[in-house]
Amino acid sequence: MSSQVASIESLKNNPYESMLARFERAADIVKLPEEKREKLRKPAKQIQVHFSILLDNGKERTFEGYRIIHSTTLGPSKGGIRYDQDVNLNEVKALAAWMTWKSAVVGLPFGGAKGGIVVDPKKYSKAELERLTRAYTQALIDVFGPDKDVPAPDMGTGADEMGWLMEEFSILHGKPIYAVVTGKHIHAGGSLGRLEATGKGVSIATLLALKRKGLNPLNATVAVQGFGNVGLHAALFLHQQGLKVIAVSDVSGAFYNPVGIDITDLIVYSQLNNNSLRGYPNAAPIASEDLLTLNVDVLIPAAREDVITMENAHKIRAKIIVEGANRPTSADADELLEYKNILIVPDILANAGGVIVSYFEWLQNSTNEFWNIEQVNEKLEEILTESFQKVFDTAALNRISPRIAAYVIAVKRVSEKKHSVL
Ligand code: NAD
Secondary structure, three states, X not given: OOOOOOOHHHHHHOHHHHHHHHHHHHHHHOOOOHHHHXXXXXXXXXXXXXXXXXXXXXXXXXXXXXXEEEEOOOOOEEEEEEEEOOOOHHHHHHHHHHHHHHHHHOOOOOEEEEEEEEOOHHHOOHHHHHHHHHHHHHHOOOOOEOOOEEEEEOOOOOHHHHHHHHHHHHHHHOOOOHHXXXXXXXXHOOOOOOOOHHHHHHHHHHHHHHHHOOOOHHHOEEEEEOOOXXXXXXXXXXXXXXXXXXXXXXXXXXEEOOOOOOHHHHHHHHXXXXXOOOOOOOOEEEOHHHHOOOOOOEEEEOOOOOOEOOOOHHHXXXXXXXXXXXXXXXXXXXXXXXXXXXXXXXXHHHOXXXXXXXXXXXXXXXXXXXOOHHHHHHHHHHHHHHHHHHHHHHHHHHOOOHXXXXXXXXXXXXXXXXXXXX
């Protein structure tokens, strides 16, 4: 292993080191020369901004924001904007690099970026969030652009924020520029299928993984951690395909029903219950951590980072893990899971459905086209299936894990300046 690889202890708490650990292993395999590694270890551009807005109470407040561009080698940088009180430079740097690898592994002509504002969005009114988004856009007006850097939603942001960003950017340029951002509302230039794209992608990856393991989807059991955008849609699509989703959790708790949970019923319940699963009557409550160690065919962590670690990896009984969340498995648990012969579909492949359909939105905006949902889903499936086969074939050929194989493909594409599918 390269000397650049961090100690196990630092991997746990430092997302950037965790990203680098996987990058260095892939770089060793593709024999990437040191001068190229050096370039890819560090972000191309790191911008920190401070800006003020007027609050509803008439007082002014200053916020801190970031935009980190890791790479533009394969095309304009692409990546979300996060509104969260824990946003910090190290995490945004890591997430920006992940976007480079994620876009590259599925062959998109995009680089990687990420941004964020240190703010708890729940504490601000809609009007304040609009002023915040517009001020952030003004502060980064020279950074964003359809051919330079194209943001998208992330934790704490959604179609409203993307619409305000697009409007502000357009006002400052004196003309509508829809392709500056993706994840917009349909009426503001968004794409059909974008909202559910990540969960849909996770469900496609799950079916491909089951096939790879020789398991029949109609007999397969699934546990899903997280019932937000990714977990809800993944659970729904798999339920619709006839798989038995026997456990689901959100931040309020976990619920288990061995004969399968009716996901459409669960969605209705959660919508009527302030988007919470708390008190769901048609499944038994279980301890949240127990969902991860259930005896299921497929485990889908779709909530947050570092939920599968050295502390619980030895107890995981799932045959397949499909990583809906970003970095749900800490780097120190990789080897043990591999040893246990658990098939892992790594995050940069499993949750790439969102960036793929973001690419479709950017294309539609750039060419003034509007695709129907069948076109979107067909192309999404085609790209994900091709990428999945390439990752697993590369893994088998080189006797490496699918995670490292995904990095190998991505690092190779970026270093050779070759995108693929489209
Ligand atoms: P979200 O905020 O919509 O949903 C998160 C869900 O996780 C909620 O149901 C929440 O209650 C639940 N949760 C939080 N902590 C939990 C815990 N300890 N145990 C169980 N459930 C818990 O977020 P999302 O957009 O669905 O994103 C989830 C993950 O997927 C994140 O890691 C995100 O970075 C990643 N991701 C999202 C997208 C996307 O398009 N939304 C794309 C790629 C990756």
